[in-house]
Amino acid sequence: MAPAPPKQLLPLLLFILVSFTCIWLFSLTASNRSARIQTQQLQIATQTPGPNFTFIVKLLTFNRLSSLSRCLNSLSKANYDAGDAVHLHVYIDHFPLDSRNDSAELDGKLSVSRQIVDFVDGFDWKFGEKLVHYRTTNAGLQAQWLEAWWPSSDHEFAFVVEDDLEVSPLYYRFLKAVILNYYYNASNFSPSIYGASLQRPRFVPGKHGNKMQLDGENQIFLYELVGTWGQL
Template identity: 60%
Template sequence: MVMVDPPEKQLFLLPVIALFFFSYYQYSSLPISSSNPTHITTFSLNSNTFSPTIKLLTFNRLNSLSRCLRSLAAADYSSDKVHLHIYIDHFNNASSSDLEESQAILRFVDGFEWKFGEKVVHYRTANVGLQAQWLEAWWPTSDNEFAFVVEDDLEVSPLFYKFLRSFIVNYYYNPSNFTHSIYGASLRRPRFVPGEHGNKIHLDSGMHVFLYQIFGTWGQLLFPKPWKEFRLWYDEHKAKGIKPYLDGMVTNGWYKKMGERIWTLWFIKFIHSRGYFNIYTNFPNERALSVSHRDAGVNYARLQLSENATLSNLKS
C-alpha cells in the first residue's frame, strides 16, 4: 500500500500491480520476494543486440569521481559487455589552478581500468552545465540500447546492475509484461511528493518496487524510445517558449530561481503529459541500490548528508 499526506495536486504514485488497471496490457506486479528483494524471474534476451552503457557525468570533483568509478567497477556484470562513457564538463574562464584540476581528472580517468567493455571519455571545450551534460549524453541508435546515467557524487551497490538487467529482461523484452507507460527505473529511494508542502511518501514494508512519475537523477536507467520522444518534445516546447510549470508543484519555484540550470523539470512535465512512470525500489531499513553523497558542487553549495545506505547483500 502506498500513502501520501493529503496533497493539492500531484504526480501519480502507484504500487506496480496498479498498472494492470492503468494499461491495456496483461501486466503483473514485479515478482520480488521479501526474502530476496532483487530476484526476478528469468526471460532470455539476445546478448548480441543488448547494449547497456553507463553514462557518468562529472566536472571538478576528483574525489567524488574516484569513489563513483570504484563502486561501478566493483559491481557484478556477469559476462555482459557494459560500456562506460565519461563526460567531463569544462570550467568557465578557467584559471591555472582550474586547468590543473581538470588535468588531474583526465590523468585519473585515462589510467582507470574498465574491463567490462569500451571506455570513452568526452572532455568538453567549454562549460555547458548539467542540462547539456544530461541531454547531450545519449541519442539511442537502436531499440536495444539502454543508458544508465549517474552523476559523480553517486555510489552504487554491487547489486545495482543485476537488478537493472533483470528489470530490462522482464519488463522490456518480455512481451507479456512490457508496457509503453514505463520509461525506466531509478535506484533512488524517494522520500517526498514534490507538491507545494513536500508531503512525505509512506510505503508498506512489503512493497519492494512501485511506480512513480518523478524522474530520479541518483542513478537512472533510461529506455531508448521514451528518451528519444522526450528529446523531440523538449525541442518543440523550447521553440515555442513554453515553460516547464505544473500546477501545485514545488518545482515551479525551483525553475523561477534556477531557470535552465535545472533541466529535470522539463522531463517531469513531459512524463506528466504522457502518463509515463518510473520504477522505484523500497528495500528494508531505507536501503537503496545507490546513494548520493551530495558533495559540494553544481547542485549543492556545500556538503550535504547522504540519505541512504546502499544495499550490499541480497538479504539486507
C-alpha cells in the same frame, strides 16, 4: 478418566493453542511468499535480452576528483554478469572561462582539469569499451544530461550517473532484471514505462491526487518519479 484441568489453566491453554496456530499460519504464508519470489527470480534469470543488447554507463563529471574516484571505483566493483559488455562513457565538463580570473586562478583550474583527465585516462575498465569526452567549453550540468546519450537502437540502454554518487554492487543486476522483466517480457511490457531510477521514492500523503490501488499478491509496484540519482 483424567481429571478436568483447573479453570484457571483454561485461558493459558487457549492462549498457547492460538499462538501455535498463528505461528504455523505465518510460517506457511512466509514459505509460500518465498516460493513465489524464487519462481519470479528463476523466470527473470532464464530470459535473455538478445545479441543486440547494449548497456552503457554515462558518467557526468566536472571538477571533483575525489568524488569521481569514489564513483568510478564503486562502478568497477559492481557485480556484472559473465559475457555481458558494459561500456563506460565519461563526460568531463570544462570550467567556465572568465576574463576576470588571474593567471594563478586559471592555472589552478587547469591543474584540476589535468588531474581529472589523467585519472580517467588511466582508470582500468575491463568490462567493455571506455570513452572519454572532454569538452573544450563549459556546457553546464543540464547540457551534460541532455547531450549525454543519443540511442542508436531500441536495444541500447544508458545508465546516467553523476560523479557524486556511489552505486551498490548489485545495481547492474537489478537494472538488468528490470529491463528483462519490463521491456523484453511481452506480458509485462508497457509503453508508459520510460525508465528506472535508483533514487529512493518519496511518498507525500495527502487528501488530493490519484489513489494507488494495490493488491495483496504483488511485492513491488510501479511509481512515477523524476529521479536524477542513477537514472536508466
